[in-house]
Amino acid sequence: MLSVRDVRVSYGPIEVLKGVSLEVPEGSIVSLIGANGAGKTTMLNTISGLISPSSGEIMFLNGKIDGLRPEQVVRRGVVQVPEGRKVFRNLSVFECLLMGGLTRKNKKEALGDIEKICEMFPVLGQRRKQLAGTLSGGEQQMLAFGRALVARPKLLLLDEPSMGLAPQLVEGVAKFITDINGQGVTVLLVEQNAELALSLSDHGYVLETGRIAFSDQACNLLVNEQVKRSYLGI
Secondary structure, three states, X not given: OEEEEEEEEEEOOEEEEEEEEEEEOOOOEEEEEOOOXXXXXHHHHHHOOOOOOOEEEEEEOOEEOOOOOHHHHHHHXXXXXXXXXXXXXXXXXXXXXXXXXXXXXXXXXXXXXHHHHHHHOHHHHHOOOOEHHXXXXXXXXXXXXXXXXXXOOOEEEEEOOOOOOOHHHHHHHHHHXXXXXXXXXXXXXXXXXXXXXXXXXXXXXXXXOOEEEEEEEHHHHHHOHHHHXXXXXX
């Protein structure tokens, strides 16, 4: 479904991604783990069209998407839930969900999807008139998930969805990821909690200072001694 081929990204004279290649098969959950500063968020932002690669190619469903504007990437079916949620704090919950459907042509269908999302996350339905900035961290994460789903993604890019959440809420995030994947949405997951990410994934990549250091089935990475020492705290 997604094929990233030898992608390089630089911020001024500093090369952040140094020829990264990865594959995300349709219907899978693929995790991208690594230390802070390894380039994980840069990779997602490049796929999303927020950053232009200096070289390389990004293919999605046999079409080239590098060089497209972010809204064009969304229309192709690639939707990102950014690190830190980034909800529109001064908009209501309902208005934030509407923002997720801006690229949808059929607005009536988008409204119907919002109602389904409010059933999936009842707290959003209960607080649809409440300002997004007044929600708790966990509720804002639900809103960020819901906003992305209104766009009807084929590929969902998740950037640190468990960051700053209490352990019981992290379990809810994990359930959401597996549930949405079960509904046919492919997931590329960037997550600082490497054990969580790999436990949910079919395949994993380890990014070290802008290069892929390991690539394997997630179950194999969970027992890889070097990965365990460096990323799993074992």
